[in-house]
Amino acid sequence: MADKVDEKTLQQTSTWAVAVVCFFLLLFSIVIEKLIHKLGTWFKIKNKKALYEALEKVKAELMLMGFISLLLTIGQNYISQICVSESIAASMHPCSESEEAKKYPPKKKDTKNDEENSGRKLLELVQSYIPRRSLATKGYDKCAEKGKVAFVSSYGMHQLHIFIFVLAVCHVIYCIVTYALGKTKMRRWKRWEEETKTIEYQYSHADPERFRFARDTSFGRRHLNFWSKSTITLWIVCFFRQFFGSVTRVDYLTLRHGFIMAHLAPGSDGRFDFRKYIQRSLEEDFKTIVEISPVIWFVAVLFLLTNTNGLHSFLWQPFIPLVVILIVGTKLQVIITKLGLLIQEKGDIVKGMPLVQPGDHLFWFGRPRFILFLIHLVLFTNAFQLAFFAWTTYEFQLENCYHKTIVDVVIRISVGVIVQILCSYVTLPLYALVTQVSSTHIYTHT
Structure with missing residues (x-):
């Protein structure tokens, strides 16, 4: 079984890959912004004041959703560190207990790797002090060490982020x-x-x-x-x-x-x-x-x-x-x-x-x-x-x-x-x- 490998940071990523991603994100955003501006100009030319105001309201709503998305990105680490008791966290789930156990079975302990895992504890302890945002990955539940459950996990925040976009x-x-x-x-x-x-x-x-x-x-x-x-x-x-x-x-x-x-x-x-x-x-x-x-x-x-x-x-x-x-x-x-x-x-x-x-x-x-x-x-x-x-x-x-x-x-x-x-x-x-x-x-x- 292959060892778990942490995802690379931007310091470990090719600059051309970062530049390509940023270029297409900017290009897509600019095209959308120009299209909305052209549509608003056409409404003004056609003297459709109400439709122009409606377009402005749509832009305001999209800006609001974008601001919510930004807050989710910034605050996901802090929210995921809020810990609640397991009894509270077990209430009002979308899945029943049997469905949840079937879809998300508990991980089995690997006794062979216990010694190796214990040898990594020092490294994990050092890494835990380095703040790292993992928007699109399933991170570790830090509350589990306290015998509690995260209020909303980082990965759950990421999924909520996608819902805002949809x-x-x-x-x-x-x-x-x-x-x-x-x-x-x-x-x-x-x-x-x-x-x-x-x-x-x-x-x-x-x-x-x-x-x-x-x-x-x-x-x-x-x-x-x-x-x-x-x-x-x-x-x-x-x-x-x-x-x-x-x-x-x-x-x-x-x-x-x-x-x-x-x-x-x-x-x-x-x-x-x-x-x-x-x-x-x-x-x-x-x-x-x-x-x-x-x-x-x-x-x-x-x-x-x-x-x-x-x-x-x-x-x-x-x-x-x-x-x-x-x-x-x-x-x-x-x-x-x-x-x-x-x-x-x-x-x-x-x-x-x-x-x-x-x-x-x-x-x-x-x-x-x-x-x-x-x-x-x-x-x-x-x-x-x-x-x-x-x-x-x-x-x-x-x-x-x-x-x-x-x-x-x-x-x-x-x-x-x-x-x-x-x-x-x-x-x-x-x-x-x-x-x-x-x-x-x-x-x-x-």
């Missing part, structure tokens, strides 16, 4: 995917906006002298039915509507008309591009979504805490974002239907196009931005879980204590993809549309 990459990817899917959904609304410029639309929809029953209008036929009278059936129908035509032509045109009547001067119908306005509103919302608030960081820490044996977090964690986003999507559909019910409450006869009235009371706690916070929370926790899955697979192979079987892996990935598509393509554009009928909304874009 999380940063996933954060950037989910930001890009979220914005791209939202913009893709809104492209479908372009033909509806172009329709409002035609004479046929002005005659059939915008005629102010046309009287009809509220339930006979296109908006009324969609929302004023027997199921809308009961809260239970209303939520059931609205739950399924978010999957099949979450934003229909009649809903878009009715909310557009209500927004114009509430915020613009009379006669602006044919000149105002409501779709472009919502796109800019989406960019403003996107600026909020890319920022990671302290509350959301705290939720991420809770997710890490629950990855312990016995809680079976791999079975229920992926479904939390799914349940939340389904409730949010249902609530937004309920708001649209209740706008129709408010029209009918004012009278069975409507003059011209049905006019929805803005009102924050339709939103939870009277705060439309609370829904945006939930969407933000769902997107980050979903990206966090996918990053955690990628990291655990890289560090501990596909089947590990964090996801036991292939079925668990398939469920986690499938639910993560479904949540990302549902939230970015369905719920976020729907929120950007519905929030225009809030009474606190202020028209600020030109």
Whole structure:
């Protein structure tokens, strides 16, 4: 059996190898920095102020993660020297005792080498006084000599360091995917906006002298039915509507008309591009979504805490974002239907196009931005879980204590993809549309 060989220091390493590594690290960093700068310049040229501010927030989050990574590098020796008792260290492990014993069997004593090992004790004692940082290696547990266990080992700090990098990459990817899917959904609304410029639309929809029953209008036929009278059936129908035509032509045109009547001067119908306005509103919302608030960081820490044996977090964690986003999507559909019910409450006869009235009371706690916070929370926790899955697979192979079987892996990935598509393509554009009928909304874009 070959003797253990310590890794070489930089004094024992070729200078050309050190120079090559540093060159490519600098080259990669400079290229990324220039690309981000070019993207920011393009946003300024295109007058996309909200997207530029969102890019700045992404840069700030990456800087924060980089600072965390730096603290891990500097503090890993000091943290690994914090010793705790074995009873405390044995609590809340991701693996059960049997799994841990199987994956990490205790090393057997080699009696033949006892004499040789004792001869090396003096050398190890001298080396122990020389501080040495081993970021990417499995070091010796210095706490074992005291009969204790390291709070977090140096190698564990290294693995956490890799997780921070994976999380940063996933954060950037989910930001890009979220914005791209939202913009893709809104492209479908372009033909509806172009329709409002035609004479046929002005005659059939915008005629102010046309009287009809509220339930006979296109908006009324969609929302004023027997199921809308009961809260239970209303939520059931609205739950399924978010999957099949979450934003229909009649809903878009009715909310557009209500927004114009509430915020613009009379006669602006044919000149105002409501779709472009919502796109800019989406960019403003996107600026909020890319920022990671302290509350959301705290939720991420809770997710890490629950990855312990016995809680079976791999079975229920992926479904939390799914349940939340389904409730949010249902609530937004309920708001649209209740706008129709408010029209009918004012009278069975409507003059011209049905006019929805803005009102924050339709939103939870009277705060439309609370829904945006939930969407933000769902997107980050979903990206966090996918990053955690990628990291655990890289560090501990596909089947590990964090996801036991292939079925668990398939469920986690499938639910993560479904949540990302549902939230970015369905719920976020729907929120950007519905929030225009809030009474606190202020028209600020030109």
